[in-house]
Amino acid sequence: MAEEVKLIGCWASPFTLRIQLALKLKGIKYEYIEEDLSNKSPLLLHYNPVHKKVPVLVHNGKPIAESLVILEYIDETWTHHPFLPKEPYHRATARFWAKFVDEKIFQTALKASAATGEEKEQIMEEIGEQMKLLEKELKENDFLGREGIGYLDIVAFSIFYFFQIRQEVMRIELISEEKFPVLWKWVGKLSEIVGVKESLPPRETFCLHYSSHKDTGFKIC
Amino acid sequence: MAEEVKLIGCWASPFTLRIQLALKLKGIKYEYIEEDLSNKSPLLLHYNPVHKKVPVLVHNGKPIAESLVILEYIDETWTHHPFLPKEPYHRATARFWAKFVDEKIFQTALKASAATGEEKEQIMEEIGEQMKLLEKELKENDFLGREGIGYLDIVAFSIFYFFQIRQEVMRIELISEEKFPVLWKWVGKLSEIVGVKESLPPRETFCLHYSSHKDTGFKIC
Incomplete structure (x- = not known):
């Protein structure tokens, strides 16, 4: 049977980006379906009835949701x-830091964008502390995946690439x-890699x- | 080299319970170290400096934190x-539902315990909807892991066992x-299984x- 791979995503979603990167790096051909999240399609609701979110990978008709699970x-x-x-x-170390990036760094950044004044300053400090931990993890390795672009590089890069552009x-x-x-050098290096x-x-x-x-803060679909 | 397996945990933590279950079901001998979370030990802070939380599995001196990663x-x-x-x-299906149990059902239950009045009622309805989805998943299988007690059974059981006792x-x-x-029958059946x-x-x-x-609501260490 010929492989049928479809990706339902949103171009401005870091979670979609990580799946696009993974498929590209593996050299897997796929059909990309852009989703309008302000008017969710019957296709998305059919394939991800639990979360109604992108990305969803559909492989030979079977849907897989949640970006870390898809990876x-x-x-x-x-x-x-x-x-x-x-x-x-x-493997455990990579999974630990991937959870950290999604559940701590990304979630704290979301909180920061909704906050103002002193509260915002405090949250920004918190993100700084979290990023320091990851910086330390990366210091002795060219890639977070140690042996080349890996799971954690894909996960972290998709978030930090958005951070970098966003602050412009x-x-x-x-x-x-x-x-x-x-981390800065690492984002730059990854951005240039073929694939x-x-x-x-x-x-x-x-x-x-x-x-x-x-005006709406850290708007990410 | 002889295996050295230690588990730093808290007896009233569902996340510790799931690691205890996993080690028991695999037949792995380990040393259990009970942690006082109101006065965290230097050992815990040394082995989990990022989250400072239990459980931590220490295998031949190397620590692994975050219960799903440990499993x-x-x-x-x-x-x-x-x-x-x-x-x-x-595998993807099991990981998807495990995330759902931890990030949706458990987190919503935490919110419910802190809420009152109409807000509480709304959150309880939300949990009900989430549980229904899992009930549906279990309906056609004896175990959530399909082929016997598996990853998702361990994850979900550790939470639902606490739910069941708590409502007494x-x-x-x-x-x-x-x-x-x-789900009720499944919790009962799992409670009786040797191991x-x-x-x-x-x-x-x-x-x-x-x-x-x-008085403090859904207190879980």
Whole structure:
């Protein structure tokens, strides 16, 4: 049977971006279906009735939702160029930090954009502390995945790439060369890698998108 | 080298319980270290400096934190009686629902305990809707893991067992035989299984613990 791979996503979603990157890096051909999240399609509601969110990967008619779950599925289904390290302890470390990026760094950034004044300052400090921990993890390795672009690189990059562009437009400074030189260099290096580079939506389109959502804070679909 | 397995936990934590269950079901001997979360030990802070939370599994001196990450580590390190199904799509399904139990059902239950009046009623309805989805998933299978006690059974059971005991003491009705007959029967069946049964702290001790935290809501360490 011929493989049928579809991805329901939203171009401005870091969680969609990570699946696009993963499929590109594995060299898997897929059909991309852009979702209008302000008017959700029957297709999305059919394939992800629990969360009604993107991304959803549909492989030979079977849907998989939740970006971290999708990444593991891709890695287990197409086993060439594995994203997760082989050794169980390194796999656990990658999964630990991926959860940290999604549940701590990203969630704290969302809170920051909704806050003002002193509260905002406090939350920004919190993000700074969280980023420091990841910077330390990266310091002795070229990639977070240690052995090349891996699961954690894909997860973290999709978030930090958005942070980097976002601060060109908004007033929140989430990642800077001065504060996080290692992470900054790493984002730059990953942006240039073949496979990654072609998956990134144009910087200008992003800037325009964020500019139009300036008042609503950290608007990400 | 002889295996050295330690578990830093808290007896009243469902997240600790799931690791105890997993180790017991795999037949792995370990040293259990009870943590006083009101006065965190240097050992816990050393092994989990990022979250400072239990459970932490320490295997031959290497720490692994976050209960879902630990479960995958256990399954990948001691490969007999696998918890996760073999087939990638079934693995993805188990991971999807495990995230759902932790990030939706458990988090909504926490919110419910802090709420009052109309807000509480709304949140309770939300939990009911979430539980219905899982009940549906379980309906056609004896276990959530399909092929025997698996990853998702361990994850969900550790939460629902606490729900079941808790409602003997508190006023929130989280799970009932009338509303969720399939889940109810499944919790009962799992409680009786050898390996699971011996890992459960005595019901009376739990009831006493919850009674003493009646005023503070859904107190779980």
